[in-house]
Amino acid sequence: MNTRNKIKVLYIDDEQNNLVGFKATFRFDYNIFIATDTAQAYAHLKSNPDISVILCDQRMPETTGARFFEEMRQQYPEPVRMLITGYSDIESVIDAVNNGHIYRYIKKPWTDADIRSAIEEGNKYYTTNSMLAARNKELQSAYDELGKFTYSVTHDLRGPLLSVIGAIDLAKTMEDLPEIKELLVMMDDAVKKLDEFIRNTHEYYNLKRGKLVPEDIDFNKIIADATAIFTISGRMDNTRFTSEVFQDEKFVSDEVSIKIILNNLFSNAFKFQKKNGADKFVDVKINVRDGKATIVVSDNGIGIHESHIGNIFTMFYRATSEEPGSGFGLYNVKDAIERLNGNINVQSALNEGTIFTIVIPGMKDGAK
């Protein structure tokens, strides 16, 4: 076992001989820190916050072990505290135990076996507690997210539904066919928006809960598929879709994540085009070299105002009311990129266009 994985133990005793003997006995099994006073002990804790077990002598000139534990646990609650003491101090030990300042006490003179079993037990307790704390933190963040999620979902799911209910209500009273048709087009948009939201939610959960599946990524094929889809939709609003892929090496990554990233960026680039722009385009360049994929998606659309750029990756953030959106797309993009240990960079100028540059390192070759 190397020093990194050894249990870190701090021992405080005013008698130098005890410290030296302790360290000599246990240094092969544990990573031992020693201190002759509490100041030294605090210095060790500061530079090694992952010390899991602290042993302290009860009788020291400046303070007692029990008092030291009572004080230090305010700042460092995690390490497991053990008091080393003789029988004559039994009253203060009982107090310390009852007040929760210490996990157990070791009576003097101790045997190697006493110490060893105390450290092992204490470390088990420490590990369980740390895991529990980490889990609690995860849970709390999942819970916070759920709250935010539910709030937005009531709006994003109910909104389009209520619009359609209102429209149906209205249509019942209308006689004019062209007007009813106009209404149908708008109802269509509302239902599509709802569908988009549900699909994005699905993507979100795929990303959050799904495991990454490393496989060979053929960017030529992915772009060919995307070209087939976006050329058709682009033709309807006069937007060209151009691509350039350079890949002559194997690239391993999670295809679902890659597709989520590309599809969201492409559909945004098409959606946020100028209404009457000339020579509208969406361009993608992919370059795979030295185990890294660099993806550049650029367009000459409406661009993003400076004041919004910092927020575009925030969940449910929408920078414009011009086009319907769920405020989910770029959040998912960023989430997917982070999971792949990549990074994303955005340059944009209002009314000129936007360039997203993404760099993703290939995953370890686990592909079949």
Place this chain on the structure above:
Amino acid sequence: MVQNKKLNFIVIDDSKLDCFIAEKVINSTGKSAEVRSFVDARNALAHIASGATDDDRHTVVLVDIQMPVMNGFQFVEAFQKLSAEITSCYTIFVISSSINENDLKRVDNYSCVKQFLNKPLNSNILGTLLAQL
């Protein structure tokens, strides 16, 4: 206010369909002189702040809560800062799909908001409200 006097309306909603529905519902009450819709609350605010009214009619504003860029609450807060001369010409209703209690409570905090309405808007509800003005 005199019962049969016509009113102007401003609808603020980022959903074009909801603006359309509101316009139709408003027209069906037979009380509207003019209806203007805004998908961006900032434009509505600029319009109101400019004081550009070509008549002395009272204006009813229907504003959605959840909108990008400027939401309904931000709109109401900005509206309250306008001069009394302007704000006295308007009656504001907040209209939303929100069933969030905090949103509903928050609406109560704004004295200039007459009432909270649930979507979808229909002519019965609107007719009743307008009759109370």
